[in-house]
Amino acid sequence: MATSPTSPTKSSNATNTDLLTRLCETPGVPGREERVRALIQKEIAGLFDSTETDSMGNLICRRAARPGKRHKGMKSAEPRAKAEKRPTRVMLLCHMDEIGFYVSSIDDKGNIYVNPAGGFDPRNLFSRRVTVVTETGDLAGVMNPGGRPIHISSAKDREKVPEVKEFFIDLGLPAADVKKKVQIGDYVVMCEPALHLGNKFVSKALDNRVACWLGIESVRRLVAGGGEHNCEIVVAFTTQEEVGLRGAKTASHSVLPDIGFGIDVTLACDGPGVPAEEAVTKHGLGFGLHIKDGSFISDYALVKEVEAVAKKHKIPYQRTILAAGGQDGAAAQQAAAGARAVGVVVGTRYIHTVTEMIDLTDLNAARDVLAAYLAGVA
Numbered sequence: 001m002a003t004s005p006t007s008p009t010k011s012s013n014a015t016n017t018d019l020l021t022r023l024c025e026t027p028g029v030p031g032r033e034e035r036v037r038a039l040i041q042k043e044i045a046g047l048f049d050s051t052e053t054d055s056m057g058n059l060i061c062r063r064a065a066r067p068g069k070r071h072k073g074m075k076s077a078e079p080r081a082k083a084e085k086r087p088t089r090v091m092l093l094c095h096m097d098e099i100g101f102y103v104s105s106i107d108d109k110g111n112i113y114v115n116p117a118g119g120f121d122p123r124n125l126f127s128r129r130v131t132v133v134t135e136t137g138d139l140a141g142v143m144n145p146g147g148r149p150i151h152i153s154s155a156k157d158r159e160k161v162p163e164v165k166e167f168f169i170d171l172g173l174p175a176a177d178v179k180k181k182v183q184i185g186d187y188v189v190m191c192e193p194a195l196h197l198g199n200k201f202v203s204k205a206l207d208n209r210v211a212c213w214l215g216i217e218s219v220r221r222l223v224a225g226g227g228e229h230n231c232e233i234v235v236a237f238t239t240q241e242e243v244g245l246r247g248a249k250t251a252s253h254s255v256l257p258d259i260g261f262g263i264d265v266t267l268a269c270d271g272p273g274v275p276a277e278e279a280v281t282k283h284g285l286g287f288g289l290h291i292k293d294g295s296f297i298s299d300y301a302l303v304k305e306v307e308a309v310a311k312k313h314k315i316p317y318q319r320t321i322l323a324a325g326g327q328d329g330a331a332a333q334q335a336a337a338g339a340r341a342v343g344v345v346v347g348t349r350y351i352h353t354v355t356e357m358i359d360l361t362d363l364n365a366a367r368d369v370l371a372a373y374l375a376g377v378a
Contacts, residue, residue: 015360016217017201019043020194023209027133027189029100030117030240033057036096040212040237047219048235058251059096059237063219068228078258080337088231088377091257091339092218092370093248093328094211095241095264098204099352101188103132110175111168112141114188118242124353125167129191132169134182140191141171192354199360200283206356210346210363211263212237218370231259231377241328245295248328252335259302259377260341261370262329265358266290266320268347281347283359286316287366290343295326296333299340306342306373315369316361320345344370 028036037059041051048061065087078088099118106112112132125143132139145162147153169188171178194203203209215235222229234255239247252260266288267280281288289306291298310317320343333341346366349357 015364016213017196017360019216020201020209020213021203023212024194024203024205027100027131027138027187028096028098029102029187029189030097030243030246031057032133032187033096033239036209036212037237040096040216043216044219047216047223054250054254056247056250057239058247060251060255061235061237063229063233063235065230065232066228067230068226078340081258086232088259089234089255089257090231090259090261090374090377091234091236091252091255091332092215092261092263093236093238093251093332094215095208095238095248095328096212097240097242098189098207098209099242100190103182103184103186103188105184106175106179106182108175110173110178111170112178112182112188113165113168116164117187119352120164121352122161122164122167125164128354130169130188131191132171132182132186132188134186136181139171139181141169143167143169190354197357200357201360201363202355202357204354204356206348206358207265207351208241208263210265210348210358213363214263214344214346214366214370217367218374221367221371222374225371225375229374229377231374233374238328245326245328245331248331249335252332252339256336257332257339260329260332260339262290262296262327262332262341262343262345263366263370264290264327264329264343264345265348265351265356266322266345267351268349268357270347271349280322281318281320281345281362283347283349283357284361285318286310287318287362287369288320288343288345288347289317290327290329290345291319291321293322293326293343294324296330296341298329298342299333302340302342306344306369309373309376310365310369313368313372315365315372317365317369318347320347
C-alpha cells in the first residue's frame with residue numbers, strides 16, 4: 001500500500017513499491033521527462049518549501065533548514081556557507097530520464113526507425129514490446145531487426161548482431177495510419193511491467209527511477225522522524241543524464257551546493273559469467289558508497305562522513321568503484337566554484353535492459369543513510 005505523501009509513519013520500514021512501480025512504468029527519455037516530472041510533483045506535496053522547473057526541465061525542490069534542540073548552536077563546517085553566513089546547502093541529484101529512442105523515419109510500409117537516446121546493447125533489443133509516445137496518445141508496437149527469421153536463415157545469418165539502426169518498430173497498422181499518428185521526434189520506450197521476485201524488484205527504467213524514489217522517500221523519512229535538519233536541502237530531479245549529465249550541469253550551476261550527492265544505480269554483476277573482482281556490488285549487502293567512476297572521484301572526507309553515519313545507524317553498505325561510465329555527482333562537484341561530492345548508489349543486475357533488478361535491502365539502506373545524513377549534517 002502506498003504511503004501518503006503528507007502523513008508518513010515514523011515507525012514504518014516498509015518499501016513504497018507502489019511509488020517505484022509508477023515511476024518505472026511512466027515513460028520519459030532524455031529530453032522528454034515531463035510525465036515523470038508531473039508524477040513527482042504530485043507525490044512531493046508537503047515535503048518541500050518551494051519547487052521550480054528550470055529551462056532544462058529539471059525539477060528543483062528546496063527545503064529550508066529547520067534546526068531543533070539537537071542542532072542548537074551548530075555552525076556550518078563548509079567554507080562557502082560560513083563565509084556567506086548561511087546553512088550548508090546539500091543537493092541530491094536524481095535523474096528522471098531512462099534510455100530510449102526517438103523516431104527518426106517512417107518508411108512506405110509504415111515501419112518506424114529510431115535513433116537511440118542513451119546507451120543500448122543491441123543484443124537486448126530482439127523481439128521487444130515497445131510504447132511509442134505521440135502527441136495524441138501512446139501506441140503499442142513491437143521491435144525487431146530486419147532480416148530472415150530462424151526458419152529460413154543460415155548459420156552465418158544467425159552469427160550477426162544487428163546494429164541499433166537496423167531495428168524497426170511495427171505497430172501492426174496500415175502505413176497511412178502510422179503516418180497520421182506518428183511523426184519524427186516522437187519517442188519510444190520499452191514496454192514491460194514491474195515484477196516482485198522475492199526480495200527483488202524488477203523493471204525497466206530502474207536506471208534511474210531508483211534515484212527519483214530515493215529523492216522523495218529519504219526526505220519523507222526525514223520528515224517522519226521529526227523533520228529537524230540544520231542544512232538546506234535541495235533535491236534536483238534532473239534531465240538528460242543518459243546523454244551527458246546535461247540537466248545536472250545547469251541545475252548545479254544554479255543551486256551552487258556545498259555538498260552534492262549523486263544518486264544512481266550501479267552494476268551488480270554478482271551472477272554467472274563475471275569474475276568476482278568485477279562484480280562492483282553484490283545484492284543484499286547494502287547501498288553502494290560510490291568512490292570513483294569515469295566522471296568523478298568522490299571527496300574522501302565526505303566518503304568517511306557518510307560511512308560514519310552508516311556505521312552509527314547500523315545501515316549496511318559496500319564501497320564501490322565503477323571502471324567506466326558516469327553520473328550526476330560529477331556535475332555537482334565541478335559546477336562553478338565546485339562542491340564536495342559523493343555517490344550513493346544501488347547495485348542493479350542486468351542494467352540497461354528491461355529486466356533491471358535491485359534488492360530491496362539495498363534500496364532501503366540507501367534511503368535510510370540519506371535521511372540520517374541530512375538529519376545530522378551541520
